[in-house]
Amino acid sequence: PTLRFKGFTNDWEQRKLGCLMNITSVKRIHQSDWRKKGIPFYRARDITALSKNLNIEEPIFISRDLYEEYSKISGKVQINDLLVTGVGTIGVPLLVQTVPLYFKDGNIIWFQNSNKLIGLFFLYLFKTNTVQKYIHTTTGVGTVPTYTIQSGKNTPVYITSKKEQKDIGTIFQLIDNLISLQQRKLQLLKRRKQGLLQRILSQEKIFKHIRLGDIAKFQKGKGLNKKDLLTKGKYKVIHYADLYKFSPVQDHVLHFINDISANSPISANSLLFPSSDVTSTGLARTSTLAQNNVYAGSDIIIANLNSKKANSIFLSYEINFFKHRIIPLITGTTIRHIYVSDLEKLKINLPNKNLQDRYSLIFYRFDEIERNIEKEILNLKQFKKFLLQNMFI
Numbered sequence: 015p016t017l018r019f020k021g022f023t024n025d026w027e028q029r030k031l032g033c034l035m036n037i038t039s040v041k042r043i044h045q046s047d048w049r050k051k052g053i054p055f056y057r058a059r060d061i062t063a064l065s066k067n068l069n070i071e072e073p074i075f076i077s078r079d080l081y082e083e084y085s086k087i088s089g090k091v092q093i094n095d096l097l098v099t100g101v102g103t104i105g106v107p108l109l110v111q112t113v114p115l116y117f118k119d120g121n122i123i124w125f126q127n128s129n130k131l132i133g134l135f136f137l138y139l140f141k142t143n144t145v146q147k148y149i150h151t152t153t154g155v156g157t158v159p160t161y162t163i164q165s166g167k168n169t170p171v172y173i174t175s176k177k178e179q180k181d182i183g184t185i186f187q188l189i190d191n192l193i194s195l196q197q198r199k200l201q202l203l204k205r206r207k208q209g210l211l212q213r214i215l216s217q218e219k220i221f222k223h224i225r226l227g228d229i230a231k232f233q234k235g236k237g238l239n240k241k242d243l244l245t246k247g248k249y250k251v252i253h254y255a256d257l258y259k260f261s262p263v264q265d266h267v268l269h270f271i272n273d274i275s276a277n278s279p280i281s282a283n284s285l286l287f288p289s290s291d292v293t294s295t296g297l298a299r300t301s302t303l304a305q306n307n308v309y310a311g312s313d314i315i316i317a318n319l320n321s322k323k324a325n326s327i328f329l330s331y332e333i334n335f336f337k338h339r340i341i342p343l344i345t346g347t348t349i350r351h352i353y354v355s356d357l358e359k360l361k362i363n364l365p366n367k368n369l370q371d372r373y374s375l376i377f378y379r380f381d382e383i384e385r386n387i388e389k390e391i392l393n394l395k396q397f398k399k400f401l402l403q404n405m406f407i
Contacts (some may be wrong), residue, residue, distance in 0.1 A: 016404040019181050026174045026407050032167025036126040039119040039163060040088040048074045053081040053114050058099040058121040061108045067194055081116055089126070091115055094133030096125040098140065104161040105149035107140035109133050123166045132176055134183025139171055142406040172407035182405055189398045193391060200387045207380040211335050214373055220365045227358030229324045230285070230317040234354075236277045238311025243269040250305070252280075254313035257288045260301040262330040263378055267308055279307045283326045285317040285333070286310065290351050294344045297352050298337035302326040315354060324364060327374035332362065 015026070031037060043055060052075035060070045091097070091110055099106040100123045111133075117124070127136060139145060148169055153159035173179070238251055247270030256268050280286070280303060290313055291297045300317075304327075310316055319326050333340070343356035364370065 015407055017401065018405070019178065022174070022178045024175060024178075026172040028170060028172050028407075030167065031125065031169045031171055034171075034173075035128060035130045037163055037166045038088075038124050038126065039122070040117060040124065041084045042119045043076055043080070043084070043116065047076055047080055049077055051075050052077050053116055056097065056108075056115060056117040056122065058102050058106075058118070061097055061099050061117075061122060062103050062106050065106050065108050067197070076116055081114060084116070085114075091117070091124065092126070092128070094127050094129060094136070096127060096133075096136055096140065098123045098125065098161065098166065100161040100163075100166075101158060104153060104159050105140070105146055107137055109137040123161065123163055125166065131173065132179035132183050134187050135179035136183075138183060138186045138402065139173075139406060142402050144407065145169060145171060185405075186398065186401065189394060189401070193394045193398070196387055196391045196394065200384060200391070203380065203384055203387065207377070207384075210380070211331065211377070215332055215335055215363070217365070218363070220369065221363035222365070223361065223363055225358060226317060226360040226362050229320045229364075230358075232354040232357065233316050233318065234289075235310030235312050235314035235316065237275055238271065238277075238309070242271055242273075244271060246270055248272045249274050250308045251311060252286065252303075252308060252314065253311045254288045254290075257286060257299065257301055257314065258291075258296065261381060262301060262334050263304050263327050263381060264301050265304040267305075271309070274309050277309045280310050280316055281318045282306060283319045283321045283324070285319065285326055285330060287315040287317065287352065287357060289313050289315050289353070290346075290349055292349060294341050294350050295337075297344050297350055298340040300330050300333045302330040315352070315357060317357065323367060325367065325370040325374050327378055328370040329362065329364075331374070331377045333360070 048055065055074045055076045056064075056070075057074070060073070063070050091113055093110055093113060095110045097108045097110060097117060099121065101121050125136075127133065131139070149161050149165070150159070152165045152168070153161060174182075235252075235254070238253055240253055240255070243251070243253060249271050250267045251269050251271045251274070252267060253269055259268070283302075285300045285302055287300050288297055319329065339361055340352070343359060344350050344352050345356075365373070
């Protein structure tokens with residue numbers, strides 16, 4: 015490998031997994047034997063969910079009596095065995111860390127490790143390009159890709175001493191633990207922000223109830239063909255399709271252009287609305303920009319707010335939180351539309367300007383923290399990918 019822990023210099027050995035361990039499946043369980051409690055019974059989609067640290071939707075069980083009866087025939091899954099999806103999303107590994115359990119035959123391949131390999135090393139070995147490439151090039155020709163027991167036996171791997179296996183498995187486990195911690199932190203932060211938005215935006219007594227048209231002047235963007243968009247250029251621009259990727263406050267743009275054809279930049283303290291989409295929920299959104307000198311293309315409605323009465327950041331959070339208020343204003347069947355005359359009628363609730371300014375800072379700070387955590391998760395995943403490519407063969 016390109017990267018190794020200090021002190022390891024031995025060559026790795028190439029083997030086929032079928033020469034290292036028994037690879038098999040289990041006796042079939044029929045749907046009529048499924049239960050709502052008992053011994054956990056895993057399907058391929060359950061393996062996929064667990065591999066992503068997600069909860070299993072609609073978990074299935076079998077009775078302990080049936081488990082004991084069938085295990086006498088097939089054997090019992092042990093700690094550090096590997097279960098790998100064989101149909102659908104193929105090649106997804108799950109290291110067994112709790113028993114007892116049973117699984118669906120034909121959909122999942124059972125690698126009976128029997129401590130031939132360090133469990134964590136075995137798990138991440140299956141995630142390497144070498145193994146995944148083999149799996150996806152040997153699935154056969156058919157509408158449903160299949161990773162079979164025979165393919166499992168023929169899967170080529172490179173292995174090293176158990177001491178090095180242990181160190182490699184440990185470092186990847188640490189990275190995955192860090193990713194999981196950051197993901198949980200992100201989920202908690204989003205729930206906390208949602209609760210805060212609910213508490214603040216539901217304070218009816220401190221809000222003035224008006225229409226958006228009472229505090230905004232509207233205009234439409236101009237021109238801007240998608241084929242002319244650049245990743246770098248002279249002028250910052252927003253195409254209407256970009257709005258579907260934006261959060262309530264957008265602090266960067268995705269596109270540039272070198273000729274804006276007498277267009278004028280979006281005014282500060284403005285809201286941006288897409289004017290057409292294939293779904294009503296797609297139109298139920300808005301964004302505001304945290305930067306100046308940006309130009310808008312056609313199919314974008316711009317609401318220039320009265321800066322003495324409204325804060326665009328606060329209103330963007332409010333309108334997105336109460337997006338159901340926009341849906342009744344939308345017209346059309348195949349392609350949905352919303353017009354300036356519709357948005358002028360949009361009901362909004364405004365506290366005084368000082369409160370708007372304070373609340374907008376709080377909401378925006380939450381989003382900043384979210385973005386930082388998301389960036390940290392992305393960096394950890396990229397680091398893990400780098401190590402997978404360089405600490406294995």
